[in-house]
Amino acid sequence: MDVGSVVLVVGAIVIVALLFSIRIVQQYEKGVLFRLGRVIGTREPGLRLIIPIIDVLRRVSLRIVTMPIQSQGIITRDNVSVDVSAVAYFRVVDAVKSVVAIESVAAAINQIAQTTLRKVVGQHNLDEILAETDVLNTDIRKILDVATEAWGVEVTLVELKDIQLPDSMQRAMAKQAEAEREKRAKVIAAEGEALAAAKLAEASDVMQAHPLALQLRNLQTLVEIGVDKNTTVVFPAPLMSTIDELNHFLAREKMASQTSG
Numbered sequence: 001m002d003v004g005s006v007v008l009v010v011g012a013i014v015i016v017a018l019l020f021s022i023r024i025v026q027q028y029e030k031g032v033l034f035r036l037g038r039v040i041g042t043r044e045p046g047l048r049l050i051i052p053i054i055d056v057l058r059r060v061s062l063r064i065v066t067m068p069i070q071s072q073g074i075i076t077r078d079n080v081s082v083d084v085s086a087v088a089y090f091r092v093v094d095a096v097k098s099v100v101a102i103e104s105v106a107a108a109i110n111q112i113a114q115t116t117l118r119k120v121v122g123q124h125n126l127d128e129i130l131a132e133t134d135v136l137n138t139d140i141r142k143i144l145d146v147a148t149e150a151w152g153v154e155v156t157l158v159e160l161k162d163i164q165l166p167d168s169m170q171r172a173m174a175k176q177a178e179a180e181r182e183k184r185a186k187v188i189a190a191e192g193e194a195l196a197a198a199k200l201a202e203a204s205d206v207m208q209a210h211p212l213a214l215q216l217r218n219l220q221t222l223v224e225i226g227v228d229k230n231t232t233v234v235f236p237a238p239l240m241s242t243i244d245e246l247n248h249f250l251a252r253e254k255m256a257s258q259t260s261g
Helices: 003-021 095-100 105-122 126-131 133-151 167-209 211-228 239-260
Strands: 022-025 029-035 038-043 046-049 055-061 065-075 081-092 153-164
Touching: 003 022, 022 029, 022 055, 029 095, 038 095, 055 095, 065 105, 065 153, 081 105, 081 126, 081 133, 095 133, 105 133, 105 153, 126 133, 133 153
Parallel strands: none
Antiparallel strands: 022 046, 029 038, 029 055, 065 081, 081 153
């Protein structure tokens, strides 16, 4: 074999060795380097070289992962059956632990999230579940954080996504809401009646002090009745006395004007 052939063979071997030794770690990843089965460290993003066959580089994504938690059939503390689904957000904070401590981070978090969701929701009444979702979200996230800390994973957020109630319970809640609105309407109407009664009492005191005011009010009522060309004629009982009092009032005014003149 001549020298040229040897150079070509050596060059080919070097190229193949380089191809097997070059690894690229993305910006959102961190590499965990194993040498003969032992972790010797991590590698930052960029172009990295390893020893073929001896080294293995496991790339771990550090991005936040969105994981839907499938709907769970849960019995609440007040014995109401509900279906609750949620969504969890988590990210790897320790690449070595996420590779060494557990086989599959996503599968493990999915399973523990389902059991935690059932446990937390089952400890509350239906009204608390509907009104205090923020409290439930926080409780679920704290429990998951404790469980996943050993895996090098941080649960950043948990949100209840959907709460399905039985049809019978939905009808009962609708009736309850309707009754609550009717109660508020009756209370408001009663308060209005109380205010109106107070004003009427004040008006009656004024009319008692000034009898002519009551008669003028009666005349105003007659005018209001006749606005729509109503053929019904109403004569209040004190109408005639009103006319007499009005005549006496006008006569007194006329005499007073003549005396002053």
